[in-house]
Every structure is written in C-alpha cells, then in structure tokens.
Amino acid sequence: MDDTRSSPDRDLVDAVLANRPGAFERLVREHQGLCWHIIQRMVRNPEDARELCQDTFLRVHQCLHQYRYESALKSWIGRVAYTIALRHLQHKRIPLVEHSGDGDDYALVENIGDGFDLEAACANEETARHLHAAIEQLPPLQRTLLTLYYLEETTIPEIARITGLASGTIKSHLFRSRLRLRGALETRTGVAA
Amino acid sequence: MIQHIDDPIPPFDDAAHEREWLVQERAMRRERLQLDPAGDDARSRRYRLLARTLREPLPDVLPADFAQQLAGRVAATPAPRAASGSSFESTLTLALATVLAVAAGVVVAIYGSAWLPSFLTILPTPHAPTTRWLLALAGCLGASWLLGQWQRHAQGKTD
Numbered sequence: 151m152d153d154t155r156s157s158p159d160r161d162l163v164d165a166v167l168a169n170r171p172g173a174f175e176r177l178v179r180e181h182q183g184l185c186w187h188i189i190q191r192m193v194r195n196p197e198d199a200r201e202l203c204q205d206t207f208l209r210v211h212q213c214l215h216q217y218r219y220e221s222a223l224k225s226w227i228g229r230v231a232y233t234i235a236l237r238h239l240q241h242k243r244i245p246l247v248e249h250s251g252d253g254d255d256y257a258l259v260e261n262i263g264d265g266f267d268l269e270a271a272c273a274n275e276e277t278a279r280h281l282h283a284a285i286e287q288l289p290p291l292q293r294t295l296l297t298l299y300y301l302e303e304t305t306i307p308e309i310a311r312i313t314g315l316a317s318g319t320i321k322s323h324l325f326r327s328r329l330r331l332r333g334a335l336e337t338r339t340g341v342a343a
Numbered sequence: 344m345i346q347h348i349d350d351p352i353p354p355f356d357d358a359a360h361e362r363e364w365l366v367q368e369r370a371m372r373r374e375r376l377q378l379d380p381a382g383d384d385a386r387s388r389r390y391r392l393l394a395r396t397l398r399e400p401l402p403d404v405l406p407a408d409f410a411q412q413l414a415g416r417v418a419a420t421p422a423p424r425a426a427s428g429s430s431f432e433s434t435l436t437l438a439l440a441t442v443l444a445v446a447a448g449v450v451v452a453i454y455g456s457a458w459l460p461s462f463l464t465i466l467p468t469p470h471a472p473t474t475r476w477l478l479a480l481a482g483c484l485g486a487s488w489l490l491g492q493w494q495r496h497a498q499g500k501t502d
Contacts, residue, residue: 175414186405196403203405204413211417281396300371300397306352317352325360328367332389 159223166214178207184224185231187302188312191294192235194286202238206231221311228304228312232294239290247323248289277335284334292327295320370394 162180165173185206190199209230217226239246285293291313298304298312306317306324313320355361370390373383375398380388406412451459468474 172414174417175410178410178413182405182409187401190401190403199403200405203409207413208417211420278396281393285397296397297401300394301400303375321352321364322355325355325364325367328390328393329363331393335389335392 160219163214163217163223166211174211177210181224181227182207184228184302187297188228188231188294189235191297192232192290193238194290198238202234203231206234209234222308225308225311229314232312232314244290246289246291281331281335284331288327288330292323295323296327299324366390374398 166177185203189202193199298309306320309320310317366386367390370387371394374391374394
C-alpha cells in the first residue's frame with residue numbers, strides 16, 4: 151500500500167492552496183508526464199491531447215481543495231486525466247475496448263514460433279516500426295494500460311485507482327495485449343505462431 | 344470511493360494462462376533491470392523485445408513551457424478556496440441585502456412624507472393589549488433567530 155499521507159504530496163497541495171508563487175507550476179511539471187501518457191494513449195490526436203492536458207490541470211487547480219489524501223496525489227491527478235480523456239472518447243463515440251477476437255490471442259498461449267531471431271529483430275528498424283504500429287492498433291484502454299505499466303512503471307493497484315477498474319480486469323487486459331503483440335512480432339518475422 | 348481497488352490480483356483460472364502471465368512478468372522485470380538475455384528462452388526474449396519497445400518515450404510531447412504557461416493562466420483566476428464554496432455566495436448575499444436596505448431608506452426619505460402619516464393612524468396605541476402581544480411575538484422571533492445564528496456559528500467552528 152502506498153503511503154498516501156506522504157509529506158511531499160501534502161506540502162505541495164498546501165502550497166498550491168495557499169497560492170504560493172511557483173507551487174502550481176511545480177505541481178504541473180511533476181505530473182504532466184503521467185497526464186500526457188494517459189491522454190495521448192487514450193485519444194492519440196496530439197492537438198486534442200494537448201488541449202485535454204490543459205483541461206486536466208485547470209480541473210485539478212479548481213478541485214484541489216477536494217483532495218482528501220485517500221490516494222497518492224499522482225493517482226488522484228491520473229484519475230482526473232483518465233476521466234477527461236474517457237469523456238472525450240465517449241463524445242467522439244470511440245469505443246474504449248474491443249469485444250471480439252479474444253480467442254485468437256489466447257491461441258498463442260500454447261504456441262511459440264520457431265526460428266525467431268531476436269538479434270535480427272532488434273537490429274531491424276522495420277520490426278520496431280511494425281511493433282509500434284501494432285501498439286497503436288490496440289484499443290485505447292489496452293494502449294493506456296500498457297503505457298502506465300511499462301513506461302510509467304505504475305503498479306496494478308495504482309492503475310486500478312487511476313482507472314477505477316478491478317485489478318483482475320487490468321491483469322486480463324495486460325495479458326491479452328502482450329499476447330497479441332507477441333503474435334504481431336512473430337507474424338512480422340514470418341514465423342507461424 | 345471505489346471499493347475494489349485494493350483487491351489482491353487474482354490468478355487466472357486456466358493454469359496455462361497463469362504460467363504465460365508469469366513469463367510476461369518475469370521478462371518485464373528482467374528488461375527493466377537490463378539483465379543479460381543470454382539465459383532467457385525464446386518466449387522470454389520475445390516479451391523482452393516488447394518491453395523494450397513499450398518503454399520507449401512517446402514521440403509527441405508537451406511544449407517545454409507547458410507548466411509555466413498554465414501557471415500564468417491560473418494566476419489570473421481567484422484562489423481555489425476563495426472562488427468556490429459558500430463564502431463567495433454569502434458575501435454576494437450580504438452585498439445585495441445592503442444595497443436593498445440603502446435603496447429602501449432612500450425611498451422612505453424621499454416619498455415617506457406622503458404615505459407614512461396614513462400608516463401611523465392604523466398602528467395600535469402603546470397601551471393597547473394588541474401591542475403587548477405583537478411585542479411578545481417579535482421577542483419570540485428574535486430569540487429564535489439568535490439561537491439559529493449561534494448554532495450555525497458553533498457548527499462552523501467544529502468543521
């Protein structure tokens with residue numbers, strides 16, 4: 151469990167609420183990376199993502215007095231960013247998850263392609279581009295969960311606080327996404343998965 | 344508050360899925376620690392390549408002065424506490440009540456001489472029984488109002 155009453159969070163929140171010079175700028179600088187990763191992965195369009203990041207921090211500034219230290223400040227701000235991005239997707243009628251094709255992913259559990267040359271794949275820029283394209287093709291929720299888990303190194307309980315999803319659901323999404331990406335990698339290198 | 348966020352992470356019902364999950368997790372940890380891939384099997388090496396790709400920074404980023412710009416934008420707005428809640432509303436109510444009282448005083452001062460004498464004739468005399476009852480009623484209303492104010496003040500101190 152996180153130390154949700156950690157002093158740095160409390161000091162920063164108190165400083166922002168007291169309108170101390172530079173406090174809000176520091177809060178934004180400390181958490182803008184997380185917000186960008188969540189929102190950019192959810193909505194993909196850079197212009198929309200920048201605007202939604204601004205909306206997120208304006209909302210944080212407006213509602214900070216409601217923060218009750220029940221979770222880390224990072225999770226609370228991440229939750230605001232996730233909610234704003236989610237509303238944007240709902241407004242644009244973009245589905246958050248995909249409800250078909252799970253069987254194809256699970257087929258990869260028992261199979262492993264032969265002759266996969268990792269060294270060649272790593273050195274091959276085409277393979278890297280192909281993997282990035284496969285990540286982009288994942289549904290918004292799976293892209294976001296993978297980015298939080300790998301790039302932000304956020305734990306599953308923390309992701310649960312940000313997204314409001316159950317830990318088991320997050321685990322299942324991560325598992326299927328990684329299987330699907332492994333399949334994409336093996337397809338790229340011409341190996342029957 | 345969301346209730347299920349601190350649930351333990353449950354294992355998959357299917358043992359093969361759970362084994363594959365553990366391989367994925369181990370590969371992620373080994374890649375994070377940059378451990379030598381020589382001892383990894385084919386499956387782990389694939390997952391390590393995925394991990395490496397997923398840990399690469401996103402291509403588009405926020406402007407370098409994003410935090411500074413945003414801080415400048417909110418500096419022009421009122422403080423979070425001052426801008427919200429009942430304090431702003433009560434200040435506005437008080438201001439409106441003051442304006443109303445001043446306007447009423449001005450109206451009485453200008454036009455009062457025309458209609459105040461007519462009102463005075465219908466008022467009860469000081470020694471009439473009705474006056475005593477009216478004074479008692481006003482006393483009760485005043486005491487009730489004062490009690491309400493005192494309770495609200497005491498509650499505000501404990502919040």
